[in-house]
Amino acid sequence: MRLLTHNMLSCNIKGVTNGFPLIIEAEKVLEKPVDLNPDFLRNMFHKVEWKALVDAAKSLGYSELPESVDPAMLESPEFLHRFHHALLELHLEEGALVCPETGRKFPVNKGIPNMLLHEDEV
Structure with missing residues (x-):
């Protein structure tokens, strides 16, 4: 699962008001090269959501993103x-x-x- 996907996911358990961002518990992380666009x-x-991306990247062992950003940074090849x-x-x-509110864990297997949700969570 890419961090792009992670940045779009949230916990949708009934009654949850703070289900984003999901906390990552990584067991296995891969780097898969992709052409830069x-x-x-x-x-x-x-x-x-920048803070969620920075925190997620750190949980995967990557700490090269700045804590805050400005759209002008998009002109920097290093930032890109x-x-x-x-x-x-x-x-x-x-x-x-992991849902930040309930602690419910959603497994990630083979990147998926x-x-x-369980029946009682809908």
Whole structure:
């Protein structure tokens, strides 16, 4: 699971009001090279919750993202490379996503998060 995906997921258990961002418990992390596409990154920049991305990247062992950002940084090749690496090349292969409010764990196996709810959570 890429951090791009993680940045879009939240806990949808009935009654949960603070289900984003999900906490990552990583067991296995992979780096999978992807061609850099600056236009894609510039378009996604405004859709990404930055603090959630920084925290998620740190939980996968990557701490090269700045804590705060400015759209002008999108002109920096170094920033684009770091943003690209965190967003698209880091993969949570095995582990869990944890709801910050309830502590419910959603397993991630072979890079696929299982976000299915139990009957009593709907």
